[in-house]
Amino acid sequence: xxxxxxxxxxxxxxxxxxxxxxxxxxxxxxxxxDGVNEVLEIVPAGNTRTDSAHxxxxxxxxxxxxxxxxARARSLDIVGFYHSHPDHxxxxxxxxxxxxxxxxxxxxxxxxxxxxxxVTNSFLLSGTGEEDKSFSDEPIEILVSEPVSATx
Amino acid sequence: xxxxxxxxxxxxxxxxxxxxxxxxxxxxxxEALVTEYPxxxxxxxxxxxxxxxxxxxxxxxxxxxxxxxxxxxPVTASDELTIIPSIAGGCCAAxxxxxxxxxxxxx
Numbered sequence: 510x511x512x513x514x515x516x517x518x519x520x521x522x523x524x525x526x527x528x529x530x531x532x533x534x535x536x537x538x539x540x541x542x543d544g545v546n547e548v549l550e551i552v553p554a555g556n557t558r559t560d561s562a563h564x565x566x567x568x569x570x571x572x573x574x575x576x577x578x579x580a581r582a583r584s585l586d587i588v589g590f591y592h593s594h595p596d597h598x599x600x601x602x603x604x605x606x607x608x609x610x611x612x613x614x615x616x617x618x619x620x621x622x623x624x625x626x627x628v629t630n631s632f633l634l635s636g637t638g639e640e641d642k643s644f645s646d647e648p649i650e651i652l653v654s655e656p657v658s659a660t661x
Numbered sequence: 662x663x664x665x666x667x668x669x670x671x672x673x674x675x676x677x678x679x680x681x682x683x684x685x686x687x688x689x690x691x692e693a694l695v696t697e698y699p700x701x702x703x704x705x706x707x708x709x710x711x712x713x714x715x716x717x718x719x720x721x722x723x724x725x726x727x728x729x730x731x732x733x734x735p736v737t738a739s740d741e742l743t744i745i746p747s748i749a750g751g752c753c754a755a756x757x758x759x760x761x762x763x764x765x766x767x768x
Contacts (some may be wrong), residue, residue, distance in 0.1 A: 532752070534748070541668070558749075558751070561751075564751045565749070565750075566750060566751050567749040568748040570717040570719070571719075572723075573717075573718055573748060574722075574743055577743070587667070587668050588677075590748055595752070597753060600688070601750075602751065603716075604749075604750050604752070604753075605751065605752075608715070608748075608751075610746035611668060611746055612669040613672070614668060614669060616750075637714075638704050639675050661665050
């Protein structure tokens with residue numbers, strides 16, 4: 510399960526609107542406890558795929574290093590990532606799984622239809638490595654004033 | 662020197678975020694790491710012994726691929742090595758040839 514504050518959830522969705530028609534991307538920092546990836550901070554990142562930003566994203570390794578250090582300084586971990594699918598469903602693609610290497614992390618995808626954030630889904634990357642990795646649907650718990658369950 | 666381990670690989674380092682090693686080069690440091698934690702080897706290195714293409718390794722602030730001596734670059738006790746798998750993806754793949762991804766929905 511992915512647990513996230515409503516404000517962070519809205520921020521990552523808004524990021525997809527801001528970068529439309531290009532894909533946005535960012536990193537989810539928090540803690541992973543008992544099968545729950547709890548997001549405590551989101552960090553928007555730049556998409557280096559300027560050659561095909563409408564259907565590809567890539568976060569520069571040097572930016573990842575900076576974000577990972579930022580997380581370490583706050584005793585947080587990288588627990589997931591997010592990106593958008595402009596004018597396409599919020600489902601993982603063959604490119605998404607081929608390029609996913611962070612086992613046990615959450616991959617959040619928001620469909621952005623004509624510039625407006627639509628559906629947001631989360632997928633957990635499971636497995637032991639490249640040979641058996643797979644995505645599975647993951648519920649999203651959105652925290653507001655009181656915990657509520659909100660899923661796909 | 663210290664090697665920082667990314668979240669997905671800590672399952673193979675007993676949960677450790679950082680591992681101290683004693684070595685003279687980047688390559689020797691990584692070898693010391695996988696010697697101590699053998700299950701890491703397949704996640705870091707391909708069958709030919711080279712780092713997997715999606716595994717980025719930074720010596721302090723520098724990507725080792727762009728250092729003059731690359732993996733043979735010398736290291737000191739105060740250096741930090743950071744392992745960071747790549748983050749990429751996107752909608753609408755042009756090709757989907759891997760068996761692993763055959764079930765991916767078209768989008």
